[in-house]
Amino acid sequence: MDKIIIHEVGLRDGLQAEKVTVPSEEKIRWIEGLFASGVEIIQIGSFVHPEKVPQMADTDALFAHFSAHKPVHVTLSGLVLNERGLERGLACGVEMFCMGVSASETHSQKNTGMTSSEAQTRIIQMAKQAVSAGKAVQCSVQSAFGCGYEGPIAQEKVLQIVAAYLEAGMTNISLADTAGHANPAQVEDLYGAIRQMDAGTKLACHFHNTYGLGLANCYAALKSGVTYFEAAFGGLGGCPFTKVPAGNVSTEDLVHSLQRMGLCQEIQLQALLDVAQQVGAFFERPLPGFILKSGSIVGFQGKE
């Protein structure tokens, strides 16, 4: 089996919905904590307009800071939504670009003002540009398992976007369960279909735990050959004031479950727990992650 790669997205997908802006020095402390955990990829921000998402306004500065202060085993990733973001990312030393197209027309329009098809053309051009610049690129399909506006999303729509990515030479493809609608049977089905299209592609997943199925979907993804897992410290994510809070899968819970299955042994779970505790302390509320409350049983050999 290929090595499992953990992609920590708490600093981006966890923070972007939070009302209280986290100071850069606090983010730097958390990122340094994540370095100590041995997690391979850390998404430290998103290149959106600073007025739209003030929480992400220091993204360029963070990349610039870490270009000189980063362990070699870690890759720092950034999310880009448009050409301006890509330009900023190239200027400040992003190592891995993440970009995506929504399979839901409604979500695509609300998120980008473009149809899914327009977004696809534009994102593929950007992805090629980033590859030409020598960068790692991960292309995603958002709302791949269902949409909070549209409900079910046709599998053909998702596969058509994936096919366009593959044709453009992209080798790392992520499916994002933006609304948390995925179920494990569907996960196996969809990744299975992609593997039939191209068995060599690196597959990534990004699940939200809205309906409690985050870890079940991760297990189904694992069984389907997915090796890149996106998750957020403490299960942060989703606005606490919406009707449907949509936290990410918690990184500690995910790593805990993988380690219980004998995988990801090189990751320091305690370092992840330390960061999640710092994040919870900063926001002054308990985060949704389970292991934060119950403690780890990795390696537990009995107490009597």
Place this chain on the structure above:
Amino acid sequence: MDKIIIHEVGLRDGLQAEKVTVPSEEKIRWIEGLFASGVEIIQIGSFVHPEKVPQMADTDALFAHFSAHKPVHVTLSGLVLNERGLERGLACGVEMFCMGVSASETHSQKNTGMTSSEAQTRIIQMAKQAVSAGKAVQCSVQSAFGCGYEGPIAQEKVLQIVAAYLEAGMTNISLADTAGHANPAQVEDLYGAIRQMDAGTKLACHFHNTYGLGLANCYAALKSGVTYFEAAFGGLGGCPFTKVPAGNVSTEDLVHSLQRMGLCQEIQLQALLDVAQQVGAFFERPLPGFILKSGSIVGFQGKE
């Protein structure tokens, strides 16, 4: 695929750790709500000494009450721990007896004062007696996936107990993850081994969500041929004052996930949610279940 059977155990495994005793009329209201849900089996109590677990003191009275007020599609089950309990259960009209042996010596001693092997002999005798009386019987292995005292439990130990059940002619066998230690790979492994021993046995599972893996383990069990799923309304269970709160898998979350996969369509999810809301209102605290907070998306076809 065989029909999936939901076994609601909230009235027993959910309530037994609660400090506030629930009045019988409240339990009756919840049970009647469960009747409306279409759930097939409801465990309404446990035949323990009333001074030991006052919460279960009305078990005989509840069975007597419902012997004349029960829809035909529902089976009422009761947990028995010893011969006295079996006697009481036979006297008050229990339809399905649940009884078990712990695969952990420490847990067995603490729970029953017997070694695992002594408990096995005794439970098998009781099970045979219940079968002779024309009752349905489910035999379980507790701490089948790990123990809070001993840590890992050898698979051979679990399989040895299962083999004894099979040899005694038992046809419905449950594995209980008493401490919440199970992981989905282990679940597939253990149930796979049992199916190799006897492909025709009805298999049941009982998971706790201590480390967030309850639904992932249920999915692994489903894939392994398990058709009886035990769960508790709202995810109730486990003492709220212990270091490791060990709620059961929430019945609504489980049914929601199964319905999202096209299964269990005959169950009225809203009726389950109504009961869980009543239980939460009674205890005046939010219960751990996800769907209680996020709402159901079964059948959601978009809102625009």
